[in-house]
Amino acid sequence: MLDPHFAEVYAELSKLSDGVLGTLSSDESERRRVATFIHDRDPAVTWFYDHDTGERRLLFRAYPRLDPADLAPMTAVHFPARDGLPLHAFLTLPVDVEPRDLPMVLLVHGGPWTHDTWGYSPQAQFLANRG
The missing domain is CATH 3.10.450 (Nuclear Transport Factor 2; Chain: A,)
Incomplete structure (x- = not known):
């Protein structure tokens, strides 16, 4: 500051x-x-x-019925693309589930002119809640 x-x-x-x-x-x-x-x-x-x-x-609170302790954190991650450049993403894993052999859903954004941001995602929370 x-x-x-x-x-x-x-x-x-x-x-x-x-x-x-x-x-x-x-x-x-x-x-x-x-x-x-x-x-x-x-x-x-x-x-x-x-x-x-x-x-x-x-x-x-915008969603007073949701307990933040029950929701899954969103973590910034990156991994290499085929050309070796990093792909940046956000990973949301189920709460209290070992992160091993889990199914994966990849939500792709709408094109090169936009990107996802860290924050609350009802879609990611729904999917993480279902394992």
Whole structure:
């Protein structure tokens, strides 16, 4: 962080979620903030944070019926293509299942002009949940 004050704020915001800070808004004093995080198991979790008082509280979860502990993490991986160049992908494995001799589903993105990103994928979660 270039701004020392915001570095302090960011350090506190990072304690709210192990996801990636997605959107952040604040009041005019820049002391009270609403932060939404990108996450593979807790999508769009949104927190309130007051830098003056240290107050922090969960405002909402986009999918309140989903327990993040039950969902499968998404991990960035890479492997060589036929030409030796790396292919980058995201791997989602079933929770509490040994990652050995599992069936595989490859979800290919829509072309060279787009790519997948790390985050919550209902499709990947559904497939991982089914083994």
